[in-house]
Amino acid sequence: xxLEEEIKQKxxxxxxxxxxxxxxxxxxxxxxxxxxxxxPFGISPQQYNVxxxxxxxxxxxxxxxxxxxxxxDKNSNASRLVDKLNTKGLIKRETCGHDxxxxxxxxxxKGVKLLKAMETTSNEIDxxxxxxxxxxxxxxxxxxxxxxxx
Amino acid sequence: xxLEEEIKQKxxxxxxxxxxxxxxxxxxxxxxxxxxxxxPFGISPQQYNVxxxxxxxxxxxxxxxxxxxxxxDKNSNASRLVDKLNTKGLIKRETCGHDxxxxxxxxxxKGVKLLKAMETTSNEIDxxxxxxxxxxxxxxxxxxxxxxxx
DNA sequence: ACCAATTAAATGTATATACATTTAATACTT
DNA sequence: AAGTATTAAATGTATATACATTTAATTGGT
Numbered sequence: 001x002x003l004e005e006e007i008k009q010k011x012x013x014x015x016x017x018x019x020x021x022x023x024x025x026x027x028x029x030x031x032x033x034x035x036x037x038x039x040p041f042g043i044s045p046q047q048y049n050v051x052x053x054x055x056x057x058x059x060x061x062x063x064x065x066x067x068x069x070x071x072x073d074k075n076s077n078a079s080r081l082v083d084k085l086n087t088k089g090l091i092k093r094e095t096c097g098h099d100x101x102x103x104x105x106x107x108x109x110k111g112v113k114l115l116k117a118m119e120t121t122s123n124e125i126d127x128x129x130x131x132x133x134x135x136x137x138x139x140x141x142x143x144x145x146x147x148x149x150x
Numbered sequence: 151x152x153l154e155e156e157i158k159q160k161x162x163x164x165x166x167x168x169x170x171x172x173x174x175x176x177x178x179x180x181x182x183x184x185x186x187x188x189x190p191f192g193i194s195p196q197q198y199n200v201x202x203x204x205x206x207x208x209x210x211x212x213x214x215x216x217x218x219x220x221x222x223d224k225n226s227n228a229s230r231l232v233d234k235l236n237t238k239g240l241i242k243r244e245t246c247g248h249d250x251x252x253x254x255x256x257x258x259x260k261g262v263k264l265l266k267a268m269e270t271t272s273n274e275i276d277x278x279x280x281x282x283x284x285x286x287x288x289x290x291x292x293x294x295x296x297x298x299x300x
Numbered sequence: 301a302c303c304a305a306t307t308a309a310a311t312g313t314a315t316a317t318a319c320a321t322t323t324a325a326t327a328c329t330t
Numbered sequence: 331a332a333g334t335a336t337t338a339a340a341t342g343t344a345t346a347t348a349c350a351t352t353t354a355a356t357t358g359g360t
Contacts, residue, residue, distance in 0.1 A: 001296065001299060001300060002296050003292070003295070003296060006299070007219075007220050007221070007222060008219055008220045009206070009220065013276075014276065014280075014285075014288075015285050015288040015289045015292060016276045016277075016279045016280045016283070016285075016288050017276050018288075018292055019279055019283075019288045019291055019292055020180060020275055020276055020279060021222060022291075022292050022295045022296070023173065023176050023177050023180055023295065024177050024180050024181060024222050025222045026173050026177065026295045026298060026299060027173050027174050027176065027177020027178065027180075027181075028177065028222060028223045028224070028225075029299055030170060030173055030174050030177075031174060031177075032224070032225055032318090035318075044345090044346080046346085056159070063308075063309090064308070064309060064310095065307090065308060065309080069157075069158055070157050070158045070159065071157070072157060072171060072174050072175045072178060073178045073347090074178070074182070075178075075182055075347070075348060075349085076346085076347075076348095077310090077346085077347075077348085078309090079308090079309055079310055079311085080310085080311090080346085080347095081346095082309095083310090096308095099307095099308080099355075099356070100308095100354085100355060100356090101307065101308040101309070101354065101355045101356070102307095102308060102309080102355095103308080103309065125170055126163075126164065126166045126167045126170055127166075128298075129166045129169055129170060129298050130164075130166045132297045132298055132300050133166070133169075133294065133297060133298065135164075135165050135166075137294060138164075138165040138166050138168075138169045139165045140290075140294075141169055141172075141291060141294045141295075142153070142165060142168055142169055142172050144283060144287060144290075144291045145153070145172045145173065145176045145291075146151065146152050146153060146172070147282045147283060148176060148278075148279050148282055148283065149151060149156075149176060149179055150151065150282050182348090185348075194315090194316080196316085213338075213339090214338070214339060214340095215337090215338060215339080223317090225317070225318060225319085226316085226317075226318095227316085227317075227318085227340090227341095228339090229338090229339055229340055229341085230316085230317095230340085230341090231316095232339095233340090246338095249325075249326070249337095249338080250324085250325060250326085250338095251324065251325045251326070251337065251338040251339070252325095252337095252338060252339080253338080253339065253340095
């Protein structure tokens with residue numbers, strides 16, 4: 001559906017203003033989709049993001065800072081997110097040997113299993129996008145988005 | 151900067167998966183830009199969004215529900231946002247005559263003045279986008295985003 | 301080696317969000 | 331017309347976010 005209908009606004013000052021609104025709107029839309037999708041598994045999109053990052057390193061551990069650098073939302077509080085995941089037993093934490101300020105975080109078997117169980121579900125959003133765009137179009141869109149943030 | 155560098159992830163499962171992450175990432179990026187931009191004026195991006203909607207109707211009033219329908223973030227609590235703006239004297243509220251469940255909201259002169267004062271600043275984000283894309287590219291990007299949500 | 305500067309992580313706190321529930325007014329149905 | 335259903339807005343509440351501050355460990359300069 002066109003943004004015009006979604007937010008009931010007939011026209012925009014420019015294609016650029018519409019674009020800024022469209023990106024924020026679509027981001028919110030994807031995000032609230034994710035919240036609903038992940039809820040049955042008991043984690044938030046941000047927690048999922050952390051788990052995915054840790055899975056990428058598995059079975060190695062990485063620092064809290066390192067997680068923060070890789071997150072989609074740079075403002076999120078990695079320390080607290082890690083704490084939540086720890087309570088659920090999805091990750092484990094250990095003070096780093098050679099720098100005792102750092103805390104090494106690694107995904108647990110339980111965490112890996114959860115991601116596995118979520119795989120089909122988490123692909124749904126990608127599939128939704130896929131059905132409406134060709135690979136070339138997706139690629140072009142990615143390039144545009146990368147350029148916008150320059 | 152490429153998303154790969156931004157979130158320090160070397161590769162993605164597909165162009166579509168990257169796209170989902172890219173939209174959320176870029177949305178967050180725009181949003182935290184807005185927070186910083188609007189902070190000196192004492193309002194949040196969401197409050198700004200409500201003011202803009204009301205300005206579009208000025209000097210007419212619209213219901214809280216009507217505001218909610220037009221917002222970028224459909225999950226936001228329009229009632230509470232309106233309350234915040236009311237405390238600041240940027241809007242006024244009045245129970246609707248023919249349906250006393252509804253509350254008619256209109257922007258005040260103070261609100262209009264604030265938007266006026268913010269005009270230059272709020273254009274900065276659009277300009278930033280403008281400098282990196284042509285109008286045709288922005289249009290194409292808008293079309294892609296609209297299609298994604300179908 | 302000592303002390304200021306820096307860094308990693310955690311915490312404090314005000315505000316915002318997600319979502320369910322409540323309250324009050326209006327609309328339906330028979 | 332009475333009683334149920336629906337709708338508009340507000341509120342309750344748990345969790346999340348933005349951002350500043352704190353605590354503890356390490357680095358670097360002299």
